[in-house]
Amino acid sequence: MKIVDGQKEKLRIEQLEVSYPQEGAMQTALKSVTFTLYEGEILSLLGESGSGKSTVAKTLIGLLPSSATVRSGTLILSGHSSIDLSRPSTSWSEIRGRGVAMLFQDARLALNPMMKIREHFRETLHAHRLASKEQIASISEHWLTRLGFTDPSTILNAYPHELSGGMCQRVCLALTLCLRPQVLIADEPTSALDTVNQREVLHLLQSLQRELGLTVLLITHDIALAEALSHRVIVLNEGRIVESGLTSQVLREPSHDYTRQLLASRDLTSDAKAISPPDASSLLTIRNLFKTYDAEQPILSGVNVQLHVGEIIGILGQSGCGKSTLARCVVGLEHAQSGTIHFRRQDITHAKGSARRRLARHIQLVFQDARASLNPRFSALELVQTPLHAFRVGDRKERLERARYLLEEVGITGAAQHRRPPQLSTGQCQRVAIARALALQPEVLICDEAVSALDMSVQAQILELLQRLHRQFGFSILMISHDVRVLRAFCHRIAVMHEGRFVEFLQGNRLSSGEHAHTRLLLQGADEPESV
């Protein structure tokens, strides 16, 4: 990795302080943030949600919401006069696009659904008077080609909804690069994409950065991404810069406690011994499960798996591979066309009505979007009592006691037990959802991407919680995730799912030894981040 010391300054931000109104008072989102971006480098701004990293990005391009107040701050962009950010400025349209450009997290949302890609290009180039009418087509085709599109004219005539998320992000990148900006801000540019698309966009970003000598500010929560791409790293926590320096230095020998904590949560190196070994008797048996919505492509095409008592099986796959449908079939939210699901000796494939209701005592599901899975009108305590009430477990007092105990177990204590979901954090919501799922003491717990919406440190906490509960109660877990990291730390076995079936089973601790081509594709990026 090259050291960029002594190079030309491209952009500098000084003493930035931003606050938002919250619950009647002004809450400081950023406090005395100062940093410099040098020509030709990639600087990562690393932080969890709520750290203020997106606020930095929005400040740099003048897109803060009107409720935010910039207390102080100066932006110095080379070739421009310095801007006092605390004053409303009219010169943003000169800076945006050519001075500072931005790549958004979800590219599908960053393109106008009613406009063709061609119109996006025309308008963008036109706004800066960079091309005549005749040139627009050739310039846009040129940039689309550089971004790896083989048939740029088709893309130009497409509407955003006709392109995949990865393609949209490449189009967005072409749209920003055709203006040759001095600084590119990339705000979580890949976190809305799945693994394979992610890698493609990153490769392009990396190679174009090198070819064009781009200066990039990468905003991310993903340590691996920062490590793979950036020259320098700034770690942001609660609106303050806690640490900054060369990537290798900060991420290998962190000097600040917060950075160390963040790095620890990334590794998720739970001791495999802590996971109690499974029993030999089988609990849940799925045979040849098949499901299709339309005749062309089945969503499940012959799934076979056997879950033993106390076992944790991870299901790894990209979005759309059918893993969520599998979970929904097991709990009866959807029904398979053929194949069987057995719980112990009982065939539950087509269980309906009261038979299905009784199964709630044995099989439970934790959803990805915990907040949405909780009725916002009830308090945490009431929510955990719901299933107890439905099955008439104990009397009123016992149910309350049990709910209290479960909430304590998942770390929701004191006043938080009486809060309703809108007043709880996302992590707390997931804890409540887990407590509710465990209320009936199920033997099988299915976690459908249960941690993927959470911050990394919260992820670590929830996974630790699940591990502890697993030891304590001895249920089996089907852990569904797209994230190798999460599964590796946690599972006895990992099933790799692709196009509706399991292509390979791996032992939890020997994940890198996958043989199937798709497994290797999934593992590629995760294992060895390429260096710059």
Add this chain to the structure above:
Amino acid sequence: MNSRRASCALGFGVALLALLAGSVFTASWLSPDDPLAMNVGARLQQPGMEHWLGTDRFGRDILTRTLHGGQTTLISCGLALLSAVLIGMLLGALAGMFHGSVFDIVLMRIIDVLLAFPFMVFAMVIAALFGTSLFHLLFAVVVVWWVSFARLTRSLVFQAKNSTAVDAARVLGTSNTVILFRELLPQALGPVLVLATFELGNLILAIAALSFLGLGSQPPSPEWGSMLADGRAHFMTAPHVLLGPALWIILTVLAFNCIGEGLRDRMDPYEKARIG
């Protein structure tokens, strides 16, 4: 900021409505004169100290008639809307629960047909066939007006049925009845209430318009609509005859619109916790 404005609108609307309802329902105490008593010597008097809003062509005090007449108008409009809401919610909830079933499809076709009849046209046909009276107008209201509530409830219940919260409730073994009352209907109740508030205002306006044309309740009973129809004949020479009922109608509808605006702004349970 938003929530403060919502409370303002809500407070203003409720206060105004309380004031109006108070004036109307205590009419016999506030203004003990007989609303039907004629006084031919005092015909079509301009508003003044003796008759605050003037008198009509039979010399009847307009303020007294407006206050007394409001009872009929408000109660009958309220009852008509209430029946429309109840019918609409019931049918809509069933259609939403059993989305795509025969019942749902038939209901949607019926709604299509009813939507093809504009309310005004339907009310006019009813009035022509069965005679002009307030009761027939209200009958037309109930027949047509439930449609918007049914459509709203149906879409809300259907949406809620496919939500993660209901999936979660299913997985937890919650019975269908409990899901209907704890998850589905509460989702629909708020928006339906908001719609009902606005629609009550619209309903009063529509009834007023039809009465103005002479299709509503008939003289001499004091009712806002019939007073309007009555005043229509001489509005060129004595426009003040319309002032009383028009003013009360405007203020009543304004109150309902304010309440509706206020309620709409505070419905979302996540709104309060959200930043900014």
Add this chain to the structure above:
Amino acid sequence: MGRRLLVAVLQMLMTVFVASLVLFALIRLAPGDPAKLLIGRTMDIAWDAAAYESTLNELRQEMGLNGSLFSQYASWIGSLLQLDLGTSFYTDRSVAAEIGERLPSTFLLAGTALIIQMAIGLFIGILSAVHSGTWFDTVVRLLCVGLASVPGFVIGLVLLLALAVQMGFYEISSQATLSRLWLPALTMGLLGAPQVIRVVRANLLGELGQVYIQSALSRGLSSTRVVWHAMRNVLLPTITLTGLSFTSYISGAVVIESIFAWPGLGEYALNGILHKDYPALQGYALVMVLSVVVIHLMVEALYVWLDPRMTRRKKEAVHE
């Protein structure tokens, strides 16, 4: 996209069919014998019972009231298809001809009102969305709530009193001339404007908060340019609203037409009610239903045509 429209057309035909059944049933359900009603007007020989009976029978035969309900309906539909809506009890003229004379003036009024409404609504709606939260926005909101609370005839009467009676700007007669068009049209336009303002403001505000707006701004597009970006997406709800407004204008024009003595369909229908002129009323209702259904269909077609997400299905999506 063709399929979607085909379904819409089929649904429309079904709606019209059921609506015609409903209308037919309503007229037949009505208390009173149409033939007796008609005879009451044309003959004063009710004391001669025998002559009365025979004339009545003749009339029934003539009006097709003697056959079974089904054959009555069939013959009614048959004549409808030949654009024969029957003869008015009151004026003794062909209903179709009379409606044909009046239809243009009602559509002219509704169309002009629609243009005024959309012009006011779009202009103020866009302004108050762009300046949301300012005093201007607050004033507009208050005005909208206020205006939406006033009955249409009150606004009409006030304008008529002020402009025609007091100031003499407007001539009161019953001619459908262009110089008489503007006041009723303005009244209706004012009545409809608050709803347009509300819809445009709410949708535009929603769109302006979207990521694609931020993205367009970040590429250096000016803030005015970005509003046009967003307006493309506000177009669709606005079209729906336009359709709804138009239908409510042609049916709700009754009140305004009667205040301004505008010789449109509303006046015809009111006379129909007054004189229990069933054929006239039936014809009026049928024309209204047809207009509503056709407007719905046009909105649907516009939607399909304008929204790229409808014209191009996922299957034709670009693949690499």
